[in-house]
Amino acid sequence: MKPIVALVGRPNVGKSALFNRLVQRSLAIVEDVPGVTRDRIYADTEWQGKEFTLVDTGGLTFTGDETMNQLVRYQAETAIREADVIVLVVDGRQGVMPGDRQVADLLRRAQVPILLAVNKGEARTADQAAMEFYELGLAEPLVVSALHGLGTGDLLDHIIAHLPHVVQEETTAGPDRAVRVAVAGRPNVGKSSLVNQLVGQERMIVSAEAGTTRDAVDIACSVDGREYVFVDTAGLRRRARVGEGVEKFGALRALRAVSRAHVVILVLDAVAGVADQDKKIAGYIDEAGRGLVIAVNKWDLVEKKTGTQEKYLEQVRWQLGFVDYAPVVFISALTGQRVKNLLETVDRVAAEHARTMTTAVLNEVVQEATALHPPPSDKGRALRIYYVTQVASRPPRVLCFVNDPERLTDSYQRYLEGRLRQAFGLEGTPLRLHFRKRR
Ligand code: GDP
DSSP states (O other), X not given: OOOEEEEEOOTTSSHHHHHXXXXXXXXXXOOOOTTOOOOOSEEEEEETTEEEEEEEGGXXXXXXXOOHHHHHHHHHHHHHHHOSEEEEEEETTTOOOHHHHHHHHHHHTXXXXXXXXXXXXXXXXXXXXXHHGGGGOSSOEEEOBTTTTBTHHHHHHHHHHXXXXXXXXXXXXXXXXXXXXXXXXXXXXXXXXXXXXXXOGGGOEEEEOTTOSSOOEEEEEEETTEEEEEOSOHHHHHHHHHOTTSOOOOHHHHHHHHTTOSEEEEEEETXXXXXXXXXXXXXXXXXXXXXXXXXXXXXXXXXXXXXXXXXXXXXXXXXXXXXXTSOEEEOOTTTOTTHHHHHHHHHHHHHHHTOOOOHHHHHHHHHHHHHHSOOOEETTEEOOEEEEEEEETTTTEEEEEESOGGGOOHHHHHHHHHHHHHHHOOTTOOOEEEEEEOO
């Protein structure tokens, strides 16, 4: 399980620029998904052989109607509860601002290591200005420039020096054939309620995972003879028990669970609709190569006329177009409506995620596809696909041997993916196509 490193701080200090720099500088463990451009706030990355998930909390939203001050506070509180290392980002040109002091006051009480990054350090006065930040009483100020990339290697060194020591990964809860499910989504969308609906109290076997700094609790259960493990539900279950309003911060935890799941249920709030952050979480799940089921929760609260659901579905599809392979289920975690159906959908997606496709049929499909719609050509030289074969599953990866990968276009790749999906289904799972020059 990867530790979480969270960037916090006031707006406009350059958190997202620094986030992008750090991801660039380190080794981003991401798939090159063509044609997808989106702002990211989560990235799995690696520095000196140590892996972690970097999060820009500036992209986290909560109820949507909090003031800027509240928002920054919630972001910091989320980091305090859920991150393993926190990097407070401040503006070296502005010096210490009241907002920095407020966040620092919160962070000083945190149990996790805090680093202090003084950004916009390209200014000549930055080193001197950095001294000022000792006053925050947090840590040695590290001068960085997200703009120029200055100091980012140093910051990464400091980050990995503070990562918790994670003992062996992979949990043991539940039988091997169990489907590992993570429930992700923004705060308040109903994740805890859903987990409670899904997991009947009596059937519950709780196993704590040893060796991690934060207690990750996996719940194994069986429903109608099928086995599931709901990964890292600690935050969710605790919160559900203490009731509403006590702890509303689960965004990062649920995120961490993604890396240990086969299938992720992304919970949306039917009343709130698709928020920016939902897109970012969906993008992260897609990059992580997990199966995805979208659950539109609180459907009981939506006034229904004919076509309401179809219209809603259209909206979701439009907003989350880059994960158009994911099935959408309309549920109520409160009443239990279609929760069974949701689980069946999870089963289907888990099977597709683990799918193997025979080489013969794969090649047949690709041949047909190229005959129907020939590959792009550039100055008379066309892309030629010689041979395709599946090289991995979870998610399925297909390797295509071609004359020249340079001739491939994003749109042709998408076309091929579409034909493969038409032929094989592959509902709910990312499909990775790799192109290699045949020697
Ligand atoms: P989490 O932060 O995503 O875990 O959200 P919670 O499970 O704590 O739910 C947030 C609030 O939404 C609580 O007041 C729940 O009772 C309520 N809620 C959750 N699911 C539903 C639902 O399907 N219908 C309705 N009406 N309320 C729900």
